[in-house]
Amino acid sequence: MDATPSSLAVTANRPKVTAIAGDGIGPEVMRAVREVLAAAGGAVEWEDAVAGAEAFRKGIHTGAPRDTLDSIARNGVVLKGPLETPVGYGENSANVTLRKMFEMYGNVRPVRELPGVRTPYTGRNIDFVVVRENVEDLYAGIEHMQTPGVAQCLKIITEVGCERIMRLATALAEAEGRRRVTVATKANIMKQTEGMMKRTGEAVLRDHPALAHEHMIVDNCAHQMVIRPEQFDVVVMTNMNGDILSDLAAGLVGGLGIAPSANLGDGCAMFEAVHGSAPQIAGKGVANPTALLLSAVMMLRHIGDFATARRIEHALYVTLEEGKDLTGDIAPPDRGVPTAAYVERIIANLGRESTSVPAREYRPIALKHWPQITWYKAAATRELVGVDVFVESERDPRAIGITLQAAAEGSAFTLKAISSRGTQVWPEAAGHTFLVDHFRARFMFKDAPKGDAVAEITDLLTRIGRQHRWMHLEKLQRFDGADAFTRAQGEG
Ligand code: NAI
Secondary structure, three states: OOOOOOOOOOOOOOOEEEEEOOOOOHHHHHHHHHHHHHHHOOOOEEEEEOOOHHHHHOOOOOOOOHHHHHHHHHHOEEEEOOOOOOOOOOOOOHHHHHHHHOOOOEEEEEEEOOOOOOOOOOOOOOEEEEEEEOOOEHHHOOEEEEEOOEEEEOOEOOHHHHHHHHHHHHHHHHHOOOOEEEEEEOOOOOOOHHHHHHHHHHHHHHOOOOOEEEEEEHHHHHHHHHHOHHHOOEEEEOHHHHHHHHHHHHHHOOOHHHOEEEEEOOOOEEEEEOOOOOOOOOOOOOOOOHHHHHHHHHHHHHOOOHHHHHHHHHHHHHHHHHOOOOOOOOOOOOOOOOHHHHHHHHHHOOOOOOOOOOOOOOOOOOOOOOOOOOOOOOOOOEEEEEEEEEEEOOOOHHHHHHHHHHHHOOOOEEEEEEEEOOEEEEOOOOOOOOOOOEEEEEEEEOOOOOOOHHHHHHHHHHHHHOOOEEEEEEEEEEEOOEEOOOOOEOOO
């Protein structure tokens, strides 16, 4: 965590932008947005690139051709239409490929009430930003079937990953003149993983005394977003929680047709609408380009063109306020117009000022630079105190306990507990646990290992393997004197 802070921002003057039109309605909304930017005087030079369905059809299994990756690497800024994840061309999502290849670890989704877009929340002044960690968590996609009927997905959360997203969130809060940061986690249940986001969040926020902050349990955060969304300013979450709650948040202010987003990393920023390729309306010329247009406004601010961003935002808001010539998804019933007419109206309104745009002082985001090294966190002391061995068995816990105790006899370990999906079922059951063929057996070293601990673990596994299938082992460690593992429900 001792990276040298730098003022390196992804805000350098880089007027060249990689444009990926994408699939379905992508080309229509991209054309519309480029027309508005050109009319507004945005000094952007576009470099067109391909990703998504077209790439998959050519047999590129990542969905992103080399030329596209090179263009992104060169320009560092991308405006992207939606990309389909076609069924039958391979398993990869081109979106995930792009995010991961360029380590765009921060997903930023502004949630703001727009004039003229009526929702049950109209008038509540919703104006917050969801900052979602974008590359870790369950989305690392590390999954295994542990038995024919039991699946596992690893939730990988790193301290440096939490620090990166928290530093991004605080930089964003300061750049936008926001005052309050809410870190929403499930740390009450997942003390090590979600707890890491909570602890790291609190540590980072101590460096920003001018920002008020709070921790909120993420389920309550979902509830609060529905009950009183106007209380939020910046909300930071791990990947899956952020994925779900940012969609909820978009729904509060009018939904997919108008929700923009940015994927930010150290050397790359990709701006895109939250919505997908909307195949049902593709090619009909009726898609709403607002979400991509607002994403482009974020992009303009990112590259430092604040004046054009402001011009476009005002023209869009005037258009929405007046309510003439809106696309079908946001117009009154049967009053929707084609995309082209809506765009024409926005262009005609360039230069007009809206009274609805909240006064907000935007400044470039100064992101901390994270050097490309293997991040390593040392511990002053480490102890290996035991192992969890996951076994498959159709027997009952008492019988399994007897066989595992017998297996451990003469080894360096004693059997401490057996649990089923996190609840102790041996030596005493913590409750009326429904049993499946997947048990975690916790073995502790009788004495601190002095010799070859690996040989002792291997010996234990050989003994267990004579009676049971085992599929997974975790070391139980203590770092700097603290347990680096949790206890099962009911475990003493
Ligand atoms: P979708 O967002 O494409 O469509 C959901 C609903 O919203 C549909 O009724 C659609 O007509 C409407 N809608 C979406 N954008 C609109 C717009 N700009 N104007 C008017 N109406 C709009 O979600 P869906 O159907 O789940 O996904 C379709 C495809 O898009 C899938 O292949 C999916 O993988 C992909 N997708 C890509 C994303 C990306 O590139 N970031 C994000 C979400 C989905």
